[in-house]
Amino acid sequence: MKIRLDSARAEPFRWQESIDLRHAGLELGEDVEVSPVTVRGTLTWAAPNYVLQARFAYRQTVPCDRCLATVVSEVDLPVELLVERQRAVPEGAERELLEEELDAVEVAGDELDTWPLVAEQVQLNLPTHPLCREDCAGLCPTCGRDRNRGRCDCPEGAADARWAALATLRTKFDGRGSGRDES
Ligand SMILES: [Zn+2]
Numbered sequence: 001m002k003i004r005l006d007s008a009r010a011e012p013f014r015w016q017e018s019i020d021l022r023h024a025g026l027e028l029g030e031d032v033e034v035s036p037v038t039v040r041g042t043l044t045w046a047a048p049n050y051v052l053q054a055r056f057a058y059r060q061t062v063p064c065d066r067c068l069a070t071v072v073s074e075v076d077l078p079v080e081l082l083v084e085r086q087r088a089v090p091e092g093a094e095r096e097l098l099e100e101e102l103d104a105v106e107v108a109g110d111e112l113d114t115w116p117l118v119a120e121q122v123q124l125n126l127p128t129h130p131l132c133r134e135d136c137a138g139l140c141p142t143c144g145r146d147r148n149r150g151r152c153d154c155p156e157g158a159a160d161a162r163w164a165a166l167a168t169l170r171t172k173f174d175g176r177g178s179g180r181d182e183s
């Protein structure tokens with residue numbers, strides 16, 4: 001939807017909309033899905049700009065960072081943004097104060113296009129390292145077995161990548177230490 005900024009001048013504009021980001025070919029990443037986003041919010045005139053306050057409700061599906069299992073979560077994302085017209089606005093104390101507190105969105109012209117704004121916020125909110133559970137054991141790097149479902153027969157040391165780097169460091173350190181003792 002496109003919100004005319006002027007429609008918020010007399011009283012706050014009530015923003016209610018459902019946006020299906022999938023239909024617009026948004027690149028969210030491999031195996032990432034987002035349900036239609038239900039938007040409820042207001043656009044309020046706060047001279048010389050506007051403040052957008054809203055909640056975005058949707059269901060997101062992402063792969064677990066360790067075992068690739070599907071992680072589904074219901075998101076209720078609060079959003080608060082300063083909306084500015086793109087032309088130069090006079091510097092003022094109030095503007096500076098608001099800008100310090102809020103992220104800003106620049107609008108070219110008189111209309112706020114809501115689709116790219118919602119898409120960006122949903123994208124920013126995607127977890128970078130989602131886990132199916134805090135103590136997810138992940139996949140065995142040697143045989144690929146899901147360790148949440150049981151152990152495999154791979155050797156312990158070789159199988160655990162998290163400790164491999166540490167073991168290498170320790171070997172180097174020990175080697176240097178013994179070398180010094182010998183000299
Ligand atoms: Zn997992």
Ligand SMILES: [Zn+2]
Nearest residue numbers: 140143152154
């Ligand atoms: Zn294994």
